[in-house]
Amino acid sequence: MNKLGVIYFTRTNNSKRVAEKISNKLSCKLVQVTDNINYKGIFGYLKAGSYSMRNKHVDIEFLSDLDGVEEYIFVGPLWAGGLAPAMRTLIKQFPRDKVHLVVISTESHVEDRSGFLSVHDIENKTGNEDQVIEGLVNNLQNT
Numbered sequence: 001m002n003k004l005g006v007i008y009f010t011r012t013n014n015s016k017r018v019a020e021k022i023s024n025k026l027s028c029k030l031v032q033v034t035d036n037i038n039y040k041g042i043f044g045y046l047k048a049g050s051y052s053m054r055n056k057h058v059d060i061e062f063l064s065d066l067d068g069v070e071e072y073i074f075v076g077p078l079w080a081g082g083l084a085p086a087m088r089t090l091i092k093q094f095p096r097d098k099v100h101l102v103v104i105s106t107e108s109h110v111e112d113r114s115g116f117l118s119v120h121d122i123e124n125k126t127g128n129e130d131q132v133i134e135g136l137v138n139n140l141q142n143t
């Protein structure tokens with residue numbers, strides 16, 4: 001099995017919770033990514049939606065190192081029908097055939113799914129979080 005690492009971006013900590021669960025189950029590295037933009041409050045929400053809809057480029061910073069990681073699990077939110085801009089930047093920096101993508105949303109699914117090792121949709125509305133995590137972790141442990 002390749003050495004796995006979980007990388008996440010979050011605004012309201014749902015992706016953080018999911019990323020922590022996955023890294024705990026797999027006993028692997030957990031790395032947070034930030035774009036250093038303030039998305040707090042109603043103005044932050046509106047900024048997030050507007051940036052996502054306009055496909056605005058943001059730079060990202062990794063808050064800890066990824067040394068030794070060979071295969072990645074990206075965890076992050078869906079904003080206004082697409083991935084949060086920081087997630088789009090993250091995806092551009094790695095080959096998709098090294099990435100499992102876990103998308104957190106209220107209920108929508110991301111359209112851009114091609115080329116990844118796997119794509120998983122966690123919907124807050126249906127409460128499928130633990131089931132999806134279990135499926136992903138089991139698959140990874142059996143490969």
Ligand SMILES: Cc1cc2nc3c(=O)[nH]c(=O)nc-3n(C[C@H](O)[C@H](O)[C@H](O)COP(=O)(O)O)c2cc1C
Pocket residue numbers: 009010011012013014015016045046048049050076077078079080081082104105106107108109124
């Ligand atoms: C600006 C913005 C736009 C969003 N748009 C959608 C959407 O189009 N569809 C959806 O199902 N959820 C949408 N959501 C909900 C988030 O995907 C959901 O709350 C997610 O759990 C947030 O993850 P986080 O806590 O890691 O930031 C949106 C949230 C924000 C802030």
